[in-house]
Amino acid sequence: MSSPQPGTVLVTGASGFVAGHCIEELLRHGYAVRGTVRDPERAEKVAHLTAQAADLGGRLDFVAARLDTDEGWAEAVDGCTFVLHVASPNPPSVPRTEDEIVQPAVEGTLRVLRASAASDTVQRVVLTSSSLAVNAGRAEPEAGRHTEDDWSLIENCSPYEKSKTLAERAAWNFYHDLPDKSRLDLVTILPALVLGPLQRAEVNTSNAVVQRLLDRSMPAVPDLGFSLVDVRDIATAHRLAMESPQAPGNRYLCGGTYTSMLDMARVLAAEFGPAGFRVPTRRLPYWAMWLAARFDPALRLALGYVGRPERLSSQKAIDELGWTARPAARTLRETGQSLRDHHIVHARR
Numbered sequence: 001m002s003s004p005q006p007g008t009v010l011v012t013g014a015s016g017f018v019a020g021h022c023i024e025e026l027l028r029h030g031y032a033v034r035g036t037v038r039d040p041e042r043a044e045k046v047a048h049l050t051a052q053a054a055d056l057g058g059r060l061d062f063v064a065a066r067l068d069t070d071e072g073w074a075e076a077v078d079g080c081t082f083v084l085h086v087a088s089p090n091p092p093s094v095p096r097t098e099d100e101i102v103q104p105a106v107e108g109t110l111r112v113l114r115a116s117a118a119s120d121t122v123q124r125v126v127l128t129s130s131s132l133a134v135n136a137g138r139a140e141p142e143a144g145r146h147t148e149d150d151w152s153l154i155e156n157c158s159p160y161e162k163s164k165t166l167a168e169r170a171a172w173n174f175y176h177d178l179p180d181k182s183r184l185d186l187v188t189i190l191p192a193l194v195l196g197p198l199q200r201a202e203v204n205t206s207n208a209v210v211q212r213l214l215d216r217s218m219p220a221v222p223d224l225g226f227s228l229v230d231v232r233d234i235a236t237a238h239r240l241a242m243e244s245p246q247a248p249g250n251r252y253l254c255g256g257t258y259t260s261m262l263d264m265a266r267v268l269a270a271e272f273g274p275a276g277f278r279v280p281t282r283r284l285p286y287w288a289m290w291l292a293a294r295f296d297p298a299l300r301l302a303l304g305y306v307g308r309p310e311r312l313s314s315q316k317a318i319d320e321l322g323w324t325a326r327p328a329a330r331t332l333r334e335t336g337q338s339l340r341d342h343h344i345v346h347a348r349r
């Protein structure tokens with residue numbers, strides 16, 4: 001581990017989709033970056049980032065740290081000014097027991113915060129939470145949209161929703177209990193469904209939605225919708241949260257335009273249909289989805305969201321951070337193109 005220069009940012013879970021884009025954003029803005037990986041043997045998971053840092057003439061190194069043990073965290077934060085805590089389990093299906101994901105999410109967050117508070121250098125932690133820490137298990141507001149004042153109802157949450165809500169709550173409790181607030185700032189970013197170009201040929205849980213439309217493994221379209229948001233805009237939100245003097249002590253919801261899956265499918269069909277992709281554009285009735293969900297773990301995960309439009313306000317991030325979100329259709333087209341470029345989806349002629 002080389003000694004970090006001032007302004008160095010620790011990004012946890014460097015091998016992940018969102019974290020990879022955060023690292024790229026930071027390198028492009030001149031920050032030196034240190035990434036954590038849980039398995040240093042799997043160097044191929046971050047090789048694209050090393051290559052990118054070399055291209056940009058940026059400084060990037062990696063250290064090993066896992067969310068489920070204390071080992072490595074003091075060394076990871078040592079000398080860093082900022083920490084973006086992005087790592088958290090984001091599995092494609094419902095886990096066998098909720099502890100598999102709730103424990104690493106909550107305890108990992110506390111490990112990162114404890115190490116940061118104990119260090120002489122860390123000034124601010126930006127935690128990646130989720131819009132699911134705001135609206136899960138809650139009825140949609142009669143009028144208006146969910147905001148940062150809302151919290152999900154734990155008793156109605158799925159294991160993933162619970163992991164995100166409890167991890168963010170634990171972070172704020174830790175922060176409010178700090179004896180000396182001048183030692184450490186906390187900001188949380190709450191993205192909605194994050195899509196966007198892949199940096200390497202592995203599909204994370206959220207981009208699998210686009211993959212399944214393009215490869216037609218979903219022959220009809222569930223009655224779902226998302227405030228989908230571009231990963232590059234989420235990376236920018238993390239940087240702004242790290243830099244903004246106004247951000248400490250705040251949560252920021254970051255969602256884009258609410259788009260039904262049927263409209264997502266139509267955008268993809270228009271873009272990739274001529275190239276031989278047979279994107280489904282028929283609605284999947286609920287009963288058929290319920291039946292299919294018995295055999296398809298990802299559909300099982302989605303059942304709870306059927307017919308529930310997501311109404312979120314990102315106005316606070318826009319007003320206070322100067323954040324902007326690019327159009328959803330552009331993100332969808334570029335996600336699809338990236339899945340093609342990485343040979344994850346293929347035309348069926």
Ligand code: NAP
Nearest residue numbers: 013015016017018038066067087088090130193194204206
């Ligand atoms: P991802 O690609 O699956 O990345 C998750 C990262 O967390 C990976 O680097 C993974 O390491 C690491 N990780 C998981 N369990 C770990 C453990 N026990 N110890 C150490 N590292 C561990 O997921 P993502 O979509 O980028 O999500 C990143 C963050 O954004 C998460 O906090 C997620 O909840 C949040 N978020 C995502 C979305 C979305 O739509 N994608 C929306 C809202 C919020 P390995 O590579 O070793 O598995």
